[in-house]
Structure formats: C-alpha cells, structure tokens
Amino acid sequence: MLQLSEEIRNAKTIGIGGHIRPDGDCVGSCMALYLYLKKCMPSDAEIAVYFEKPSDIFNTIKDISEIRTEAEEGKQFDLFFVLDCEGSRLGFAEKLFRQAKKKINIDHHISSNGCGDLNYVDANASSTSELVYDLLEKEWIDEEIAKALYIGIIHDTGVFQYSNTSPKTLRIAADLVSYGFDFSALIEKTFYEKTYLQNQIMGRALLESIMFLDGRCIVSCLDRKVMQFYNVTAADLDGIVSHLRNIRDVECAIFMYETDILEYKVSMRSTDKVDVARIASFFGGGGHKKAAGCTMSGTFHDVVNNLSVHIEKQLNEEEN
Numbered sequence: 001m002l003q004l005s006e007e008i009r010n011a012k013t014i015g016i017g018g019h020i021r022p023d024g025d026c027v028g029s030c031m032a033l034y035l036y037l038k039k040c041m042p043s044d045a046e047i048a049v050y051f052e053k054p055s056d057i058f059n060t061i062k063d064i065s066e067i068r069t070e071a072e073e074g075k076q077f078d079l080f081f082v083l084d085c086e087g088s089r090l091g092f093a094e095k096l097f098r099q100a101k102k103k104i105n106i107d108h109h110i111s112s113n114g115c116g117d118l119n120y121v122d123a124n125a126s127s128t129s130e131l132v133y134d135l136l137e138k139e140w141i142d143e144e145i146a147k148a149l150y151i152g153i154i155h156d157t158g159v160f161q162y163s164n165t166s167p168k169t170l171r172i173a174a175d176l177v178s179y180g181f182d183f184s185a186l187i188e189k190t191f192y193e194k195t196y197l198q199n200q201i202m203g204r205a206l207l208e209s210i211m212f213l214d215g216r217c218i219v220s221c222l223d224r225k226v227m228q229f230y231n232v233t234a235a236d237l238d239g240i241v242s243h244l245r246n247i248r249d250v251e252c253a254i255f256m257y258e259t260d261i262l263e264y265k266v267s268m269r270s271t272d273k274v275d276v277a278r279i280a281s282f283f284g285g286g287g288h289k290k291a292a293g294c295t296m297s298g299t300f301h302d303v304v305n306n307l308s309v310h311i312e313k314q315l316n317e318e319e320n
Helices: 002-009 025-040 093-099 128-136 142-157 167-177 183-192 196-207 224-230 240-245 276-282 300-319
Strands: 015-017 044-051 077-085 103-106 118-121 210-212 217-222 252-260 263-270 292-298
Touching: 015 025, 015 093, 015 183, 025 044, 025 077, 025 128, 025 300, 044 093, 077 093, 103 128, 103 196, 128 167, 142 167, 142 183, 183 196, 196 217, 217 240, 217 300, 224 240, 224 252, 240 252, 252 300, 263 276, 263 300, 276 292, 276 300, 292 300
Parallel strands: 015 044, 015 077, 077 103, 103 118, 217 252
Antiparallel strands: 210 217, 252 263, 263 292
C-alpha cells in the first residue's frame, strides 16, 4: 500500500483528476482526497482538483464549487493523483497528468493496469473511495471528508446491494457514519431521488427496450434527437441500465445513447453469468465484471450485433 504521508511530504503543488462524465465514486474520492490534503498540508501548498462539472446532486459536498473544469496552460504539478480511472480517461486534465513530475494512480477497476509512477489498484475493493479511505490518516478525517467518501461508496455499491460490497466495505461505512452526517438523507438525495425529467426519459427508455437472446438480454437506446427533445444530458441517464437489469430473467442489460453520428456510449450490467468487463475491454472500454462500459461505432443494430456475439458466447459457456 502507498504511504500517502510520505508521498505528499515534499510536494508544493498537488493536482487531483477524475474521469470524464464523473460518477459518484469519482466525485466522492476526488473531493475527499482534496479536502484531506487541504486540511493536512501546509497553508502555502497548492491543491487543485480537476474534472467535468458533476451533477447537482453532489452539491452537498464541501468545496464542490472549487473543482476546476479547465486545465491551465504550462501548469506542472509536483504530484498528480489520478483517481478511479487511467490517465487516458481524464479528458481535459490528461495533459496536466502527463506533465506532472510524479504521478499516482488509485483505482479499483479490474481493467486497470496502473498508469502512474506509483499505483494503488485493487479490483477487490468496492470503490476508489474505499481505497482512498485506506490511505488517509484517521486523525485528519472529519465529517465533510467522511461524507464525500460515503457518497463514493454508496454509489459504486448500489447502496451496499452489489456483490462488490464486502465486510470491509460495511465496516468502513460504519466508521464514516460515526462522524455524524445524515447518511439517510444523503442516500435519498444523491442516489434515489430523480427529477421529473429524469423519470420521463427513463420511462421512454424502458418503454422502447427490446428483449433478445431468448429474453436473457435487454437493450435500450436513446438517439440525440430524443435527448434534445427532452433536453437531457448524459447525467440525466444515470440508473437506466440498472433498471433494465432488474427485469426478471435478464442476465445482461445494455443501455446506449448516441454521442455523435454513428457513435454510442454503451453501459452494461449483468449477473454472474456474463463478464461485461471482458466484453467492454474487447471494444476499448472497461469496468467491473458486472458493470462496465465502452464507446462503439456503427448503427444501433451494428452495436447490438457485435455485443450479442460475446454475450451469447459467455451464456453458452456458462450453460455447458
């Protein structure tokens, strides 16, 4: 394990970066580390965090407004942390990562090979937030840091219902709750609560979904015209693929939305019978065994046909 206190000791400038389209774990882990470093580092140290503007549901996190959404030209950090992804998924912040004197990668995706000079990658962890918790000296953790970590953990474990939830995860969550924030309200506001518009677009996606492979798989797709009609962004589509997966007898769910002409962002969720991380990696993406994604080119039918070959092969292997 990394010795965080040793790595930050002599750094005067520290950057933190998260992946494009930041989810709860990305936001929670990045902001927790940011708040921690701001608290424990000398007052003259420069600490900065970079990623795309996250969903408003995360506004409860302290200093969320201090996220930088553009990279300064010619900026070189003494130390740069890449959280919850590899450097290639940092978007605009990738050049800051590449230019940094020293790079540290903290990630829990099974597809990650580590992109830093130092890497703390553990595919058995529930979330990157769990790994960040491991690195922090507990005397510096306060309610706001604990809240950010808790948000990251609940979002990547589906509020502790996914199989990546371990006894260790639950012990960490119990410790974080002891700092006194309203964890019940946090779960409701950041995980379950949806706007009317988000529920409308989810309803449309469910209504137009298609079952295939004898009902073992389901797919739904939204094109740019529909998204523009409802005036929704990618952030409004969170949770749709999980609802598709919850349909009885479905072993693999696919949700995709159009990002450009003949280009789709694909999200997959599965049971133990399909390793979607393996499929996503084949198409240049990644993730976890039961939750993964990638970007694919072609028509809707091209994408579904290409994915179904791999899904059907795994289902047949499982049956045999």
